Amino acid sequence: MAWSPVIALYVTICCLAFVMSKVVISFLLYKRWKRTRTIIEDSPSGGKVVVFRSPATQSLSSKAFMKKTMKLSNKNIIGSGGYGTVYRLSVDDNTAFAVKRLNKGNKDTERGFERELDAMGDIKHRNIVSLYGYYIAPQFNLLIYELMPHGSLDTLLHGKSREQKPLDWATRCRIAVGAARGISYLHHDCIPHIIHRDIKSSNILLDQNMEARVSDFGLATLMDPHQTHVSTIVAGTFGYLAPEYFDTGRATTKGDVYSFGVVLLELLTGKRPTDESFIEEGTKLVTWVKDVVKEKKEEHAVDSALGSFPIKEVKKVFRIAEECLESDPSKRPTMTRVVKMLEQINSIVN
Ligand SMILES: Nc1ncnc2c1ncn2[C@@H]1O[C@H](COP(=O)(O)OP(=O)(O)OP(=O)(O)O)[C@@H](O)[C@H]1O
Numbered sequence: 001m002a003w004s005p006v007i008a009l010y011v012t013i014c015c016l017a018f019v020m021s022k023v024v025i026s027f028l029l030y031k032r033w034k035r036t037r038t039i040i041e042d043s044p045s046g047g048k049v050v051v052f053r054s055p056a057t058q059s060l061s062s063k064a065f066m067k068k069t070m071k072l073s074n075k076n077i078i079g080s081g082g083y084g085t086v087y088r089l090s091v092d093d094n095t096a097f098a099v100k101r102l103n104k105g106n107k108d109t110e111r112g113f114e115r116e117l118d119a120m121g122d123i124k125h126r127n128i129v130s131l132y133g134y135y136i137a138p139q140f141n142l143l144i145y146e147l148m149p150h151g152s153l154d155t156l157l158h159g160k161s162r163e164q165k166p167l168d169w170a171t172r173c174r175i176a177v178g179a180a181r182g183i184s185y186l187h188h189d190c191i192p193h194i195i196h197r198d199i200k201s202s203n204i205l206l207d208q209n210m211e212a213r214v215s216d217f218g219l220a221t222l223m224d225p226h227q228t229h230v231s232t233i234v235a236g237t238f239g240y241l242a243p244e245y246f247d248t249g250r251a252t253t254k255g256d257v258y259s260f261g262v263v264l265l266e267l268l269t270g271k272r273p274t275d276e277s278f279i280e281e282g283t284k285l286v287t288w289v290k291d292v293v294k295e296k297k298e299e300h301a302v303d304s305a306l307g308s309f310p311i312k313e314v315k316k317v318f319r320i321a322e323e324c325l326e327s328d329p330s331k332r333p334t335m336t337r338v339v340k341m342l343e344q345i346n347s348i349v350n
Pocket of ligand 1: 147148149152203216
């Protein structure tokens, strides 16, 4: 059946309007995307700096960042991990950032790497360490993060410094619920949903108000597994990995829930999952705690540095940890549920 010229004209106009609207929308989205970032190509090094615009990065021009970065030395190091070294980068007396220098990833994955970083820059939550920008160059990559003045939960719980005061019960509870809210946000509120894959006490950092912030989200997927240290099997860290991960190698939100359960045990007992005493006794933190809870002797497992603590609340947190550590992933609660359960602990205000 032949179309009348009028219908053919209508169809042509509709198709053109459709294509034009797509082009205009893409252009506007690109303009908006550009407005939220400062991008500088550094021709001598072949590198590129991208700074996500926000009130916190107003003082950080890409040029200033490049200059300061080139001057970073060993005395600026604040930590190091499987993915690289972390430096303190001070812009002025009041402004500083944490800069992570990454061991170089795979060249083929560079485009995907940039896309992932751009997406990570859009994630903002009071319990997540913000990514402020990045630098990509042929020799190395840098990630610019918000600086967390109180360092990591791992150092606060297990650090050797004698001046350091042990964390009290109320602070531990606040850290637990803050970290849980951060993970829950990644799992349930981000689109697409994000599985962290490496929840552990050294990836829970503390801001100026001792509020917990989850860091390193997305890094486990970004980095080539062969570039990371020996304790990382595909992704994740020994002692925190859910048992099913060893069989399937698949990261899931329930795997993060398990790792968070291990962090809860660390907060309760003050012991690392890889504590030497467990190896000597042929057990591990999770098994030891399960036995203690079964015998209703939780008070014997509590961190001796804790001083006084409300035993009823301690028992409740042990029970929440136990649920997170169920061997069957389907029996573990979601992180939203974990947040709700923790919020019922009296020492947790707001
Ligand atoms: N944004 C930050 N602010 C302050 N200190 C930080 C920041 N990021 C990392 N650190 C410090 O640097 C240390 C090393 O961090 P990094 O994330 O590189 O390794 P990790 O978490 O210890 O181990 P892994 O690389 O296996 O995850 C942290 O334990 C923390 O003390």
